[in-house]
Every structure is written in structure tokens, then in C-alpha cells.
Amino acid sequence: MRIRKSIILQLFTFIFILMSSILYAMYLKGILDFRLVSPSDLNPYSGWSHLKGFFTDVSYRWRGVTKSISLSVAITVLSLLGGRYICGNICPIGSIQDFFNHIGMKLKLKQSKILNTIGLDLMKYIFLIVVIFLSVRGFGYRLAPFSPWLGLLNLLSGNFTLIGTIVLLVIVITSLFTKRIFCRFLCPLGAYQSLVSAIGLHSVRTDAKCEGCNYCLKDCVVELKSGENPHMPPECVSCLRCVDSNCIKTKDGYKVYLGKKKLSENNYLIIGIIILISIYTILPLSFSGNTGGWSMDSLDLKDGVYIGVGSGFGGRIMIDVEINNNRIESINSRGHNESSGYFEEVFRNHSREIIRNQNLNVDVISGATATSRGYLSAVRNALSQSMENRLGE
Numbered sequence: 232m233r234i235r236k237s238i239i240l241q242l243f244t245f246i247f248i249l250m251s252s253i254l255y256a257m258y259l260k261g262i263l264d265f266r267l268v269s270p271s272d273l274n275p276y277s278g279w280s281h282l283k284g285f286f287t288d289v290s291y292r293w294r295g296v297t298k299s300i301s302l303s304v305a306i307t308v309l310s311l312l313g314g315r316y317i318c319g320n321i322c323p324i325g326s327i328q329d330f331f332n333h334i335g336m337k338l339k340l341k342q343s344k345i346l347n348t349i350g351l352d353l354m355k356y357i358f359l360i361v362v363i364f365l366s367v368r369g370f371g372y373r374l375a376p377f378s379p380w381l382g383l384l385n386l387l388s389g390n391f392t393l394i395g396t397i398v399l400l401v402i403v404i405t406s407l408f409t410k411r412i413f414c415r416f417l418c419p420l421g422a423y424q425s426l427v428s429a430i431g432l433h434s435v436r437t438d439a440k441c442e443g444c445n446y447c448l449k450d451c452v453v454e455l456k457s458g459e460n461p462h463m464p465p466e467c468v469s470c471l472r473c474v475d476s477n478c479i480k481t482k483d484g485y486k487v488y489l490g491k492k493k494l495s496e497n498n499y500l501i502i503g504i505i506i507l508i509s510i511y512t513i514l515p516l517s518f519s520g521n522t523g524g525w526s527m528d529s530l531d532l533k534d535g536v537y538i539g540v541g542s543g544f545g546g547r548i549m550i551d552v553e554i555n556n557n558r559i560e561s562i563n564s565r566g567h568n569e570s571s572g573y574f575e576e577v578f579r580n581h582s583r584e585i586i587r588n589q590n591l592n593v594d595v596i597s598g599a600t601a602t603s604r605g606y607l608s609a610v611r612n613a614l615s616q617s618m619e620n621r622l623g624e
Contacts, residue, residue, distance in 0.1 A: 236500055237319065237471055241326040248273060248323055252387035259388075259579060269576060270384035272298035275306055275420055301514035305507050306420075310427035312489060314435070316503045318414055318421055319452070319470035324379055325414055327399075328406040329452060335407035343409045344454055351416050352466055356426075359419035379413065380420075414468060415453050425465040432490045435463040435474065438483040447473040447484055471496050530614065532557050533621040539613030543569050543605030550606070552613035559586055562610065569602050577602045585610065 251267045258266040309316045318325055336342065345351070365374055375381060379402055382395020402413050414421050437447075438461065445456050450472040455463065463473070463485070471487065474496055478484030487494045494502070532554045541548045549565040562582035569577070581603065585591060591607055 235472075235475060236496065238329075240320050240500060240504070241329070244321050245323050245326050248384070249387055252384060252389075256389040259576060268298060270381070270388055271576075273302070273384060274299055274381060275302050276378065276380070296515045296517070298511065298515055301511050304514060305510035306424065307427055308510060309503060309506055310424040311431035312433055312506065313499065313503045314428040314431065314433040314465075314467060314469040315421065315424045316469050317507075318418075318424060319468035320500065320503065321507070322414075323383060324402065324418075325411065325452075325468065327383075328402060328411045328413065331403050331406035332410050332452075338407075340407055345409055345412065345415075354416045355418050355422040358417060359422040362419045410454055411452050411468070415466070421468075429465040433469075434488045435467055435469065435471075435485055436461045436488060437478070437485045439478055439480055444480060446479050447476045450476065469499075471499070530557070530618060531621050532614065532617040535617065535620070537613035537616045538565065539609035539611070539616075541605040541608030541610075541612060543567060543602045548602075548605045548609050550609045550613065552610060552617075554614075554617050558589060559610075562586065577606050581606055 251273070252270065254263060255266050255269050257263045306317055332342075362374060376392060376394040377398055378395060379399045382392055382399045385392045386396060386399070405412050437457075448455055448457060452470050452472065453466060453468055455467060469487075473485040474487055476484065487496065487499045534554050534556070536551055536553045539550050539552055541550075546568045548567040548569070551561075551563045551565055553560040553562075562585060564578050567578075591610060
């Protein structure tokens with residue numbers, strides 16, 4: 232039995248995410264002093280939050296290109312040049328759906344074909360609009376717990392989030408009986424890629440006169456039908472099963488094109504992974520920034536414990552900062568409404584770095600930028616109170 236190359240790519244991607252999540256969990260527990268990447272670095276929605284902050288927050292400061300920003304850029308470029316490459320060959324949520332659908336068929340469970348006869352695929356575009364609108368209005372933290380992507384990344388890192396895990400479980404169960412229902416009808420990131428790919432250079436098309444045969448599409452993971460259009464629509468997730476299938480009428484089955492250039496399946500997969508890795512690794516190094524910060528050496532502080540307040544992703548962040556001999560001795564969380572999961576890295580590690588270096592010049596946590604900024608604002612607020620008390624003596 233021949234294993235398709237895109238399935239191998241899906242497997243390696245999932246293993247990479249799993250190993251990165253395990254290393255990250257060990258990093259949070261203090262077992263390791265390094266992390267390969269954090270879940271937020273693998274979260275494509277995190278890059279969008281930077282864009283939202285840039286346009287809606289007057290206090291936003293450019294801190295360089297993070298891995299989450301570079302991932303968002305990579306997805307956009309890949310969508311222009313390779314269609315929904317991420318959906319069909321990289322995305323772990325898509326891989327999970329494919330895997331459990333295969334399990335369902337092996338168990339001989341009755342499969343339901345949900346054809347797009349009433350415009351169900353429009354739902355994900357509605358979800359995309361809702362996500363953008365609510366995020367701009369400052370309610371993004373309300374949506375984050377429902378993300379199966381974050382639910383999976385947190386789960387693999389040992390951070391159980393109830394809502395995200397439930398959504399992920401629902402996706403797994405439905406995948407036993409039907410193909411990629413989340414990708415087809417609900418995923419806002421899939422909708423974004425479809426919109427971008429619609430104006431891009433990538434296409435999957437055939438020169439054959441199919442006349443409704445659809446033999447090549449018998450294994451299509453999103454249940455597409457050819458009709459009379461030789462081009463696959465933007466809903467195609469570029470899994471290349473139709474390309475890998477032999478046309479029973481002519482030799483002119485479905486092929487992958489970049490503009491007018493025909494690509495083999497191997498070249499398509501290799502070029503896509505090179506673009507993804509190159510942008511993801513090189514962009515943050517090329518456009519790095521400095522967070523800036525306060526050094527304790529330049530401040531005149533009065534001893535005591537001060538309550539600092541800042542505004543994070545989920546609202547108000549309150550911390551206790553203890554000052555002794557012009558040094559920060561401890562920083563403890565008093566209360567916050569931030570999401571569980573990788574957001575906890577802010578509270579676990581920022582305090583350690585600040586105390587060790589006696590400086591607020593610490594890197595924000597990619598994907599938890601608002602939480603990081605809120606936390607640092609709370610520390611600055613506490614230090615301001617200490618300086619005011621010293622001036623008042």
C-alpha cells in the first residue's frame with residue numbers, strides 16, 4: 232500500500248508540534264531552561280492580534296516580528312502561491328479529522344456526505360467576519376477558549392482547557408462519520424486562506440472534459456464536485472488527492488499550476504514547505520525589535536509592597552510588587568482574567584526575568600502580547616507608586 236506524500240508531511244508536522252509542546256511543558260515546569268517554540272508561536276491567530284493592536288491601541292509599540300506574525304505572513308504568502316496548502320498538508324486539526332475519518336471507515340461506521348447544496352461553506356466566512364469584529368471591539372478573549380487549535384496546543388502542553396477540549400472532542404466524533412466538517416463550514420482561518428487564494432497564482436485544474444464524472448474526486452476530503460468548471464474552487468484544501476488519482480477518461484486529469492507553470496506533486500509540497508520554514512525562521516531574525524524597559528539602577532524606590540494594575544487580554548491584571556533596597560524582591564499575581572494555557576507563561580516567567588535582571592526589558596510572549604503588556608504595565612504602575620512615595624518624603 233502506497234502512503235501519500237502529503238500524509239507523511241501531515242504526520243511529521245504533528246510529531247513536530249507534539250514534541251515542541253512536550254518541551255514547552257518541561258520548560259514551564261522548570262525542568263528545561265529552553266524552549267523550541269511555545270504554543271503561541273504556533274498559533275496563526277496571534278499574528279492577527281498584533282495587527283489589531285497596531286490599528287486600535289494608541290499605546291501599541293512595535294516590538295519586532297514575532298514567530299506568530301511570521302506564521303501569519305507565511306500562511307498569507309502560501310495562500311497566494313499555493314492555495315490552502317496549510318489546510319491540506321500542515322494543519323493538525325485537518326490531520327486529526329482525516330485520521331479519525333479513516334478510523335471511522337475502517338470500523339465500517341456509516342458515512343454521511345454533507346454536500347454544499349445550500350451554501351453551508353458560507354458559514355466560515357460569517358465566522359471570520361464575527362471573529363474580526365469582536366476582536367476589534369476588544370472581545371477576542373471571549374472567543375479564544377473556543378478555538379480547537381488552541382485547545383489542541385494547550386492539551387499537548389499539559390494545560391487542559393475545558394471549552395477548547397470539548398470543541399476538539401466534538402470535531403473528533405463528527406470526523407468518524409463525515410469528512411472535515413470543521414474545515415468546510417466553521418474554520419475562519421480556512422475562510423481567510425480561501426479569500427487570499429482566490430486572487431493568488433495557484434490553481435488545481437484539468438484540461439479533460441469531465442462532464443460530471445467526478446471519479447478523480449472520490450477521495451476529496453472536502454466533498455467537492457467538478458461540475459462543468461475545470462478549475463477547483465477556492466474551497467479546495469490542496470490535499471492533491473485528485474491530482475494523485477488517475478483519470479479514467481484521459482491522461483489529462485487534475486494538475487497543480489503556479490500561474491501557467493505546471494508543478495508536480497513533489498515540487499508543490501517541497502516548495503510549500505520551503506516557503507513556510509523560510510518565512511517562519513528568517514523573518515523574526517531580519518526584523519527584530521527592542522521592548523525597552525526600566526532599569527532599577529536608574530530609579531529611586533521606596534521599600535514596601537505595592538499593588539500594580541494593568542490592562543491585559545482578558546481585562547484587569549493586578550500584581551503585588553515587593554521593593555527592598557531599591558530592588559524588586561518579588562512579584563506575585565493578585566488576580567486576572569487571562570485565558571489558561573500559554574498565557575500563564577507571562578506570569579510564570581516574566582517575574583523571574585525581571586527579578587533576575589532588575590530590568591523591565593523582557594521579551595513579550597508571542598501570542599500573549601496583550602497579557603505581557605498588561606503585566607509589564609502593572610509592574611510599572613507599582614514602581615511609579617514606589618517612586619512617588621520616595622518623592623513625598
